Every structure is written in structure tokens, then in C-alpha cells.
Amino acid sequence: MKTRRLKPRTLVGAVAVIALAALSLQGCAVVDGSGDDPDTLRVMMGADTTYPKERKQWQQETAAAFKRTTGADIQWETYSTPQEELTAIQTSVISGQGPDVYAIGTTFTPTAYATGAFVEMGADEWDAVGGKDQFSPASLGISGPSASKQIGIPFASRPFVMAVNDELLERAGITEPPTTWDQLTADAKATTGDGTYGMAIAYADGFDPWKFVWGMAQNAGNTLVDGTTAEIDTTAVEQAYRTYFDWVTKDGVVDPAAIGWNNPQALAQFADGKAAFFPMTTTTSLNSLQGSKVDGKYSYALLPTVPPGATERPADGIEAASILSGDNLVVADYGTKQDLSFAFVRQVSAPAAQERYFELFGQLPTNAEAADRVATANPDLAPIVRAGELSKPTAFTGAWSDIQLSLVDVVVQSIPSLKRGEVTDDQLRARLAAAQRDAQSTLDRQKNGGL
Structure with missing residues (x-):
């Protein structure tokens, strides 16, 4: 997988996004640490105030499995509010450094796409994360402005x-x-x-x-x-x-x-x-x-x-019945660790990993095989599955x-x-x-x- 760098036109777009949002945002996210360490992958996710113990357990399990398969470590970073989420994206885009992988709310995917700072998923990129066809089609509904222009890799589904x-x-x-x-x-x-x-x-x-x-x-x-x-x-x-x-x-x-x-x-x-x-x-x-x-x-x-x-x-x-809700993973285009980033995405997208995430947090899998298993084992979730089918995306x-x-x-x-x-x-x-x-x-x- 070849390394990508921000193109000048992309940086201009990023600056514009930051300028238009700066007036209304004063959040401050935790973005520090690994820098250019080639053996540490920086992953940013939302803080989990409902299940903090389970979040810590999942991070430890995930990091241990990642270390076994890649030899690299994971540095976890967090945001606690939508303001912090957006500020973290903006700061990384304008500086050209920051987390290598973000787990962002689906409704923030359009803003991330507009910056041009995240890897657009082509055939090679989808292959690197285990294939596009592993994901439920509905979960790809807000991955990009069209089926051929997508940055969001479905990670978790949360129909309301x-x-x-x-x-x-x-x-x-x-x-x-x-x-x-x-x-x-x-x-x-x-x-x-x-x-x-x-x-x-x-x-x-x-x-x-x-x-x-x-x-x-x-x-x-x-x-x-x-x-x-x-x-x-x-x-x-x-x-x-x-x-x-x-x-x-x-x-x-x-x-x-x-x-x-x-x-x-x-x-x-x-x-x-x-x-x-x-x-x-x-x-x-x-x-x-x-x-x-x-x-x-x-x-x-x-x-x-x-x-x-x-x-x-x-x-x-x-x-x-619901917004098209959940989390997408996006891979930074400004860094040098895309191979490690895609290895991480592939790991957490696998059926067993998705079922484990559901077990700990109750969030529905986006992996189609795992989603079918969860639905079969939990018939009481039928209204939630139906809500997912009736979900509509926010404006892209x-x-x-x-x-x-x-x-x-x-x-x-x-x-x-x-x-x-x-x-x-x-x-x-x-x-x-x-x-x-x-x-x-x-x-x-x-x-x-x-x-």
C-alpha cells in the first residue's frame, strides 16, 4: 500500500473547513503522543462513559491481538463531545499530523470527507480491510457521497x-x-x-x-x-x-x-x-x-x-425511524502508517471481533455474517434491526x-x-x-x- 500525502488543493479545503467551524467550536481533544513512531498506531475513539470498564477491557484485548499479528502497539486517544470530535479532526488536518485511525460518528463522515484528509477507499483499500462485501449494504449508506467515493468503513451500527x-x-x-x-x-x-x-x-x-x-x-x-x-x-x-x-x-x-x-x-x-x-x-x-x-x-x-x-x-x-447511526472508521491520508491502519481495521471488522464488540457494548455488527448471527441469537432485537432498515442518512x-x-x-x-x-x-x-x-x-x- 503506497503512502499518501495531502495535496495542496486538499490542504486548502481543510483550511476552509476549519475556518467555517472555528467560530462555533471551543472544544479541546486529547491528541498527543506517538508522533512518527513507526511501531505505534494512534487510534482515536469516543470516550465511553456508560461502559468505561468494558471499554478498557476491549482496548487491552484489541491491542494485545494487534501486537501479536503486527508487532506494533496501539495508543488510544479519546474525544468526549461532538465539539471535541470535530476539533480533533480539524487540528489533525491543518497540522498534517495526529491519529492514524479515527472512529467517528456517521454524521461526522461528510465533514471528514470534505477535508480530503482521509483515504478514499478503492479496490486495493477494501481488499486490505477484508473486502467491501463483508459489510451490510445499509451500513455503507453514509460512507461517502457515492458508492465510488467513500472514506467511511462501517464499524458499529446503532439504530435508534x-x-x-x-x-x-x-x-x-x-x-x-x-x-x-x-x-x-x-x-x-x-x-x-x-x-x-x-x-x-x-x-x-x-x-x-x-x-x-x-x-x-x-x-x-x-x-x-x-x-x-x-x-x-x-x-x-x-x-x-x-x-x-x-x-x-x-x-x-x-x-x-x-x-x-x-x-x-x-x-x-x-x-x-x-x-x-x-x-x-x-x-x-x-x-x-x-x-x-x-x-x-x-x-x-x-x-x-x-x-x-x-x-x-x-x-x-x-x-x-432513525438516523443512519453508528461509527465509521476513517484512515488518515496525512500519515505514513496506512498499512498498519488497514491491518487494525481488518482485525476489528472480522466476524468474531464484531460479535465481541456487541457482547461488551451492545452495538450491532456492521459485518454481515456477524450481524446475522447476533440477530438469530437475539430475536428480541427485531425492532432494532427493523429500525436499521428504515434508517435515513443525514445530509451528506x-x-x-x-x-x-x-x-x-x-x-x-x-x-x-x-x-x-x-x-x-x-x-x-x-x-x-x-x-x-x-x-x-x-x-x-x-x-x-x-x-
């Missing part, structure tokens, strides 16, 4: 669903999970009381809030980005945020403490039997629920796909990461108002107008920069 406390629903006389967002609100009201809440939500989480808004907007026919035009300051998006905020203020179906919660705290509330629904979760919740108070009393169900205020999806509505634009952060920022700015008990219409519309301006500005700069 709801965890449902079957016992609480039965007690309330609810026999079927809701299929519309209004039904979910009504069912949450029916299951609130006697020390339990209808929903476990994490308003302060850096990753979750925008997914609710994206899903509801998609169901209403709004994709948030139409080509080079942002569509955030719209009725559909406003109604999505209003629904999301009203759950904790007007409807009273969410514990007010959840305004300050991250995802693990919301999961803990559901695991303790104190919430009927835990929407926007994945199979990563499996291990936490095993042995909990709801073990044997819960199931998974699809998220609603009919937008707020409607009883059926409109003609232009999208049956987006280098501006998406900034747009995603703008969507989260609407919630961040609203936290004080939520704590006071109300986000007014004027406040919400002003924040959406600001997010629209920021998103459109990012899209315009990307277009003008030729990315």
Missing part, C-alpha cells in the same frame, strides 16, 4: 428505538406502542404518576437532543438541508422543538431533573423502573438493563414516524457537523428557560432564526470554498 416498560404500559391499559409523536405524548401522560414518569429524556446530552428534532422534521417532510439551502427556521422544526420542550414543561411527563441529565442518567431512570418510555436509545442500553429492575419487563419498539400534530404521515413525509454535506451543533445549541440556550418552566414562542423562534443564519452561512462558505 424506544425502550418500553411493558409492565407500566399494561398497568395503564396501553396494549401497543405509539406510532405517532402525539400518541407517545398521550401514552406518557397516561403512565406518569405514583413516582414514575412517562419518559426518560436527557436534555443536557451533547448527542441526543438534535436527533428528536431531526426525526420529527423528517416525518413532516423537512430534511433540514435541501441541497445548499438550510431549512431550520420552519414550522415543522419549530413544532418539533416545541414538542420536545413541552414534555418537561407543559406536559409534565419528564422528571424536571432531566433538564440537567446526560444519556446515562436517563437510562438509569428507565432501568430503575421509574419511566415508561426511554426514546432515542440503542442496543447500547442492553447491558445496563440486564439485571436491572426492568429486566424481563421491557421491550424495544420503533420510534414514531408520524410528525407532531398529525395522525398520519403527510404525502411528502419520510418514514425515518461538509457543513453538517456545524448544522448538527447548531441544532443542539438551540437546546443548550433553552436550558435556563426550561428550568424556569417555559420556553416561550418568541425565544424559540429567535433561536431558530439564529440557527438558520449560522447553518446557511456554513453552507454558503462550503459552496464558495468548493468543498
